Amino acid sequence: MRRIVAVWLPFLRIELARSSLLDDGPLALVVARPGGGVKDERSLLGNTRLDEVCPEARSRGLRPRQTIASARARCAELRVRVVALDAVREALSRICEVLLAFGATASFDLESNVVWLDVTGCAHLYRSEGDLAGEATLAIRVQAFVEKMNHACRVAIADGPRVAAAVARLAASGAPPNVVPTGESRAALRGLPIAVLPLAENSIRWLARLGMRSVGDLQKLPRQSLSTRLGASAATVMALLDGEDSTPLTAYVPPALPEETATLEYGIELTEALLFVVKGLSDRMALRLAGRAMAATRLELVLGLDRALTPGEPHSVLNQPLSAPLAEASEMLAVLRSRIESFTIEAPVLTVTLRVAEMVARAATPLHLFVPEAKAERALPRLVAELEAELGPGRVGTLALTNRWLPHERSRLIPIGSPRVEVPHTLVSPDSPRGSLLSGAVEPTRLLVRAIPIDDRAGLRVRVRQASAEWWTGEAWTRDFAMAWIGSIPAMAWVEIDRRGGQTWIRGWMDG
Amino acid sequence: MAGVDLNRLAVVRSPRKGLLRTAVKVRSEAFDVVVIDIDSPPGSSSIAVDDEGPSRRRGQSRDETLEVFVRKLALLTAEVGVTAILLTDATIVRSSPLPVALRLELTRTERAISVRVGKERHGRIGLARAISFDTKPGLELTG
Numbered sequence: 001m002r003r004i005v006a007v008w009l010p011f012l013r014i015e016l017a018r019s020s021l022l023d024d025g026p027l028a029l030v031v032a033r034p035g036g037g038v039k040d041e042r043s044l045l046g047n048t049r050l051d052e053v054c055p056e057a058r059s060r061g062l063r064p065r066q067t068i069a070s071a072r073a074r075c076a077e078l079r080v081r082v083v084a085l086d087a088v089r090e091a092l093s094r095i096c097e098v099l100l101a102f103g104a105t106a107s108f109d110l111e112s113n114v115v116w117l118d119v120t121g122c123a124h125l126y127r128s129e130g131d132l133a134g135e136a137t138l139a140i141r142v143q144a145f146v147e148k149m150n151h152a153c154r155v156a157i158a159d160g161p162r163v164a165a166a167v168a169r170l171a172a173s174g175a176p177p178n179v180v181p182t183g184e185s186r187a188a189l190r191g192l193p194i195a196v197l198p199l200a201e202n203s204i205r206w207l208a209r210l211g212m213r214s215v216g217d218l219q220k221l222p223r224q225s226l227s228t229r230l231g232a233s234a235a236t237v238m239a240l241l242d243g244e245d246s247t248p249l250t251a252y253v254p255p256a257l258p259e260e261t262a263t264l265e266y267g268i269e270l271t272e273a274l275l276f277v278v279k280g281l282s283d284r285m286a287l288r289l290a291g292r293a294m295a296a297t298r299l300e301l302v303l304g305l306d307r308a309l310t311p312g313e314p315h316s317v318l319n320q321p322l323s324a325p326l327a328e329a330s331e332m333l334a335v336l337r338s339r340i341e342s343f344t345i346e347a348p349v350l351t352v353t354l355r356v357a358e359m360v361a362r363a364a365t366p367l368h369l370f371v372p373e374a375k376a377e378r379a380l381p382r383l384v385a386e387l388e389a390e391l392g393p394g395r396v397g398t399l400a401l402t403n404r405w406l407p408h409e410r411s412r413l414i415p416i417g418s419p420r421v422e423v424p425h426t427l428v429s430p431d432s433p434r435g436s437l438l439s440g441a442v443e444p445t446r447l448l449v450r451a452i453p454i455d456d457r458a459g460l461r462v463r464v465r466q467a468s469a470e471w472w473t474g475e476a477w478t479r480d481f482a483m484a485w486i487g488s489i490p491a492m493a494w495v496e497i498d499r500r501g502g503q504t505w506i507r508g509w510m511d512g
Numbered sequence: 513m514a515g516v517d518l519n520r521l522a523v524v525r526s527p528r529k530g531l532l533r534t535a536v537k538v539r540s541e542a543f544d545v546v547v548i549d550i551d552s553p554p555g556s557s558s559i560a561v562d563d564e565g566p567s568r569r570r571g572q573s574r575d576e577t578l579e580v581f582v583r584k585l586a587l588l589t590a591e592v593g594v595t596a597i598l599l600t601d602a603t604i605v606r607s608s609p610l611p612v613a614l615r616l617e618l619t620r621t622e623r624a625i626s627v628r629v630g631k632e633r634h635g636r637i638g639l640a641r642a643i644s645f646d647t648k649p650g651l652e653l654t655g
Contacts, residue, residue, distance in 0.1 A: 375541040375542070376541070376542045376543065379541050379542035380522075380542040383537070383538070383542050384522075386537065387524055387534065387537065387538070390530070390533075390534070390537075391524070391525070391526055391527070391530075391534070395524065395525040395526070396522065396523070396524050396525075397522070397523060398518055398519060398521060398522055398523065399518050399521065399523055400518065401518070411518075413523060413525070416522060420519075445620060446553050448553055449525065486554075489554045491554045493554075508553075509553055509554060511619075511620040
């Protein structure tokens with residue numbers, strides 16, 4: 001038997017419209033449909049009809065299908081916003097993607113704002129002593145996930161999508177999720193109004209005139225005579241009356257690379273404001289990644305700039321490879337914060353898009369029952385990614401020994417976690433029975449990352465001089481190294497003299 | 513390797529300009545010990561640490577900025593139980609010594625390192641000891 005979770009989002013469009021407002025006053029909205037006359041707030045007219053009103057506006061007597069003029073006459077402070085149907089689709093897609101963490105197939109209906117999830121065979125993962133089937137716990141977790149995305153919702157589980165959606169829609173506000181036991185769909189539908197059935201509007205009116213108000217009233221009627229009155233949807237309705245709901249789900253297929261976009265009404269020019277927007281995008285992206293059980297290894301932040309004030313490209317792309325896979329919102333935000341703080345905003349930013357350009361499967365780490373998790377293992381990936389974002393690639397890592405005698409080349413920086421190349425013992429310098437890379441000469445105590453060229457060789461006061469040839473590397477020339485007093489600093493330096501070109505560099509410094 | 517496991521030693525090459533900010537970031541719970549090389553080698557672009565924090569903008573000297581940084585670092589590391597070691601150049605003249613709990617003065621000779629306690633919480637100042645090298649100092653392959 002199938003088990004379907006239905007999540008009804010009663011105020012989804014109102015929530016989308018309110019997301020760009022700062023106050024909580026009465027609000028109504030008009031949906032901008034493709035090909036329709038309404039595109040944005042400027043295209044609204046007095047005779048445009050409202051599609052939805054918020055609970056506060058409803059309490060003041062405003063209703064959908066009312067014109068804006070009549071609604072404003074009743075409530076002068078009413079604000080009317082336009083919500084694009086694409087924005088609703090995007091929000092429902094995001095919820096579908098997030099809910100894929102709980103089941104195999106997700107689907108949504110754009111008109112009724114319902115998301116379905118097939119959780120057949122999944123509920124036992126949430127089983128406990130208080131909930132032997134696990135379905136109640138699963139439904140509570142689904143509800144918590146959706147509410148975490150700042151959407152009010154009502155959740156129900158039943159044998160089919162229509163029954164689950166009907167039960168969810170007619171549940172009391174604030175009530176816990178409703179779980180219809182397996183095979184009990186007929187009983188669950190009995191008390192619901194006939195409007196939950198897929199009937200034409202005139203059929204519902206006709207049945208109401210006959211006194212048929214609930215599904216239970218229809219269930220009592222003789223089937224043969226009823227079917228002739230139900231029109232084209234008779235077969236579906238008759239099956240529903242018997243509690244059979246085999247409606248297939250149209251599977252939602254998430255895009256290959258998840259991305260989140262925020263469109264801003266006014267351009268932002270301050271780093272703090274941009275970080276505020278990026279935080280919201282990171283939160284939503286983390287939920288998407290959790291739904292896929294993936295972690296990001298490269299992030300892209302695309303900033304759409306105001307064309308009127310941009311001399312060059314109308315967008316900036318911040319590409320951030322990550323040294324370790326990240327999936328938590330706080331981790332991604334920390335990395336992006338470092339990058340944004342070192343970035344100069346050239347023109348007002350109107351759109352911000354966060355994209356996961358590369359990702360890998362999230363590795364599950366089993367926890368020990370008695371030994372606490374090492375803090376370093378949890379904190380290091382985030383810290384390394386954050387430092388690399390701030391300092392650039394190749395500046396954070398561990399040292400790996402190399403098969404070189406030269407002090408400044410005996411080790412090199414490699415990324416943390418990358419495999420190390422072991423130095424074969426047979427290739428090391430043969431001047432030590434233990435296979436040491438050391439010479440007998442005095443060596444510098446501080447090495448410079450970048451050598452400093454010396455122009456005036458005549459002024460050098462060289463104390464000790466030694467020649468070096470790394471015969472095992474195949475180098476054909478010999479380098480000279482010397483301790484030299486640099487009078488302009490003044491300090492004792494470790495200098496390299498190239499015999500071929502005659503160039504001299506300071507490679508490091510000596511003690512004392 | 514002188515007893516140091518290179519797998520457990522993370523190296524961060526920060527530009528001198530942002531060293532203080534990086535140091536504060538690194539003092540996370542990921543590490544037990546953080547070693548910060550504060551003074552630039554001679555001949556580098558900036559001899560002292562150049563911080564661009566708010567205190568620096570108020571017109572403080574670099575020594576004062578560094579002192580504030582050390583105090584902040586001490587508070588932050590105490591919160592997470594991290595030991596911070598500052599490497600400084602003894603030849604650089606400062607207007608006041610850095611506010612640290614323990615100051616060790618190291619002098620290197622050809623065959624030994626001399627360690628002298630310059631400051632200690634309980635007043636045991638002046639203790640000195642020379643540590644001779646059993647082997648030649650530097651990197652060594654073993655195994």
